[in-house]
Structure formats: structure tokens, C-alpha cells
Amino acid sequence: ETGVTQTPRHLVMGMTNKKSLKCEQHLGHNAMYWYKQSAKKPLELMFVYNFKEQTENNSVPSRFSPECPNSSHLFLHLHTLQPEDSALYLCASSQDLLRGDRGYGYTFGSGTRLTVV
Amino acid sequence: SQQGEEDPQALSIQEGENATMNCSYKTSINNLQWYRQNSGRGLVHLILIRSNEREKHSGRLRVTLDTSKKSSSLLITASRAADTASYFCATIPLKGGGFKTIFGAGTRLFVKA
Numbered sequence: 001e002t003g004v005t006q007t008p009r010h011l012v013m014g015m016t017n018k019k020s021l022k023c024e025q026h027l028g029h030n031a032m033y034w035y036k037q038s039a040k041k042p043l044e045l046m047f048v049y050n051f052k053e054q055t056e057n058n059s060v061p062s063r064f065s066p067e068c069p070n071s072s073h074l075f076l077h078l079h080t081l082q083p084e085d086s087a088l089y090l091c092a093s094s095q096d097l098l099r100g101d102r103g104y105g106y107t108f109g110s111g112t113r114l115t116v117v
Numbered sequence: 118s119q120q121g122e123e124d125p126q127a128l129s130i131q132e133g134e135n136a137t138m139n140c141s142y143k144t145s146i147n148n149l150q151w152y153r154q155n156s157g158r159g160l161v162h163l164i165l166i167r168s169n170e171r172e173k174h175s176g177r178l179r180v181t182l183d184t185s186k187k188s189s190s191l192l193i194t195a196s197r198a199a200d201t202a203s204y205f206c207a208t209i210p211l212k213g214g215g216f217k218t219i220f221g222a223g224t225r226l227f228v229k230a
Contacts, residue, residue: 004159
């Protein structure tokens with residue numbers, strides 16, 4: 001385990017369903033991220049939270065709604081998704097926003113494999 | 118091409134051989150990182166090299182950085198079957214802040230026992 005826990009590991013949902021992905025870290029990190037990984041494509045940054053405040057929304061459709069109640073927990077609420085939203089959703093954390101001169105790197109969770117049917 | 122583009126896309130070698138993966142990028146960077154991802158899992162941070170460094174070692178890993186060519190290479194020596202994974206480079210542009218880290222599409226390495 002890396003210290004970043006994601007649940008569930010796998011999720012199959014219909015296009016009309018509402019579900020949530022959960023991410024939890026107890027590393028004392030202050031920044032948390034959601035990434036989307038589709039087959040044969042680079043990781044796509046979706047959202048960034050720093051000290052519970054959203055600092056980045058990378059033009060993500062509103063059917064994805066993040067929530068960060070505290071520095072240790074991050075949620076991604078899903079509703080009315082499309083089949084093309086099927087992907088591996090990765091949560092990551094870092095000590096703080098990853099400034100170049102710090103470079104501690106990200107700690108990733110194992111991801112949630114989402115299938116939209 | 119995209120920032121942080123790995124080459125080759127896939128690599129198959131025999132156990133014991135060395136594996137070399139390359140990463141090219143476009144804009145000036147602060148640092149470059151390499152990550153590894155086992156199938157269907159999260160990424161694991163391997164090594165970071167700063168823009169003022171040319172070479173860095175960590176165990177069987179050797180990373181080089183050539184800022185004049187905007188490229189980096191990751192060498193895995195004496196590969197093992199357990200090294201089978203996808204390897205990604207990630208760059209942090211000099212401008213724009215840390216949360217602009219850009220990942221490439223990765224190199225899939227398969228090490229045959």
C-alpha cells in the first residue's frame with residue numbers, strides 16, 4: 001500500500017446512475033489530485049485541491065463533481081456519465097502543490113476502474 | 118507531439134538485458150520525474166532529476182537529462198521479469214506552477230523470463 005487508498009477498486013455503473021469515488025490519505029499531505037487514465041493516452045489532470053481548496057478544474061464536464069471535506073479525503077461524485085468516461089481514475093497526493101524546486105513527487109492510489117454501460 | 122512523450126511505446130526484452138526508455142519534452146522544465154505503473158495499478162515514483170543535473174542513479178536505475186535536447190532517458194540494468202510495467206516521464210514546466218505536471222503516454226516494458 002502506498003498510503004493513498006481508493007475505493008471502490010472496480011465500479012460498473014449505468015449512464016443514469018449516481019455514484020461516488022473515494023480517496024483517503026494519512027500521509028499528512030496537503031494537496032490532492034484526481035487524474036483520469038484512458039487506454040493509450042497520457043494521464044489527464046482533472047482536479048487539484050490544496051488545503052481543501054480547489055485550485056484547478058481542468059475543463060472537466062460538470063457530470064464529474066469533486067468534494068474535499070478535509071485534507072485527508074477527496075471524493076469524485078459521478079452522475080449521468082457517458083461510456084467514454086470509462087477509465088481508470090487515479091487519486092494522488094503530495095506534500096503541497098508540486099513546485100518544481102521541491103519535487104517530492106506524487107503518491108498515487110491504486111485507482112478505481114470505472115466502466116460505464 | 119506532447120510534452121513528456123516517451124519512446125518507444127512498447128519494448129520487449131529478455132531477463133538480464135538492459136532496457137532504455139526515452140522521454141522528450143517541449144518547454145523548459147524545472148525537473149523531470151519517472152514513474153512506474155504495474156497493470157491496472159497506481160503510479161509509483163521512481164526518481165527525480167533536476168534541470169541542473171545531468172545524471173542520477175538509484176539502484177538499477179540510471180536517469181540522464183539533456184536540457185539542450187530537451188530529452189531524458191531511463192536505463193534499467195539487468196532487467197527482471199518483475200520490471201514488467203509501464204514507465205512514464207513527468208515534467209514540471211518552468212512556468213506555470215507545480216500542478217501543471219505533465220505526464221506522457223508511457224512506455225510499456227515487457228521482460229521475458
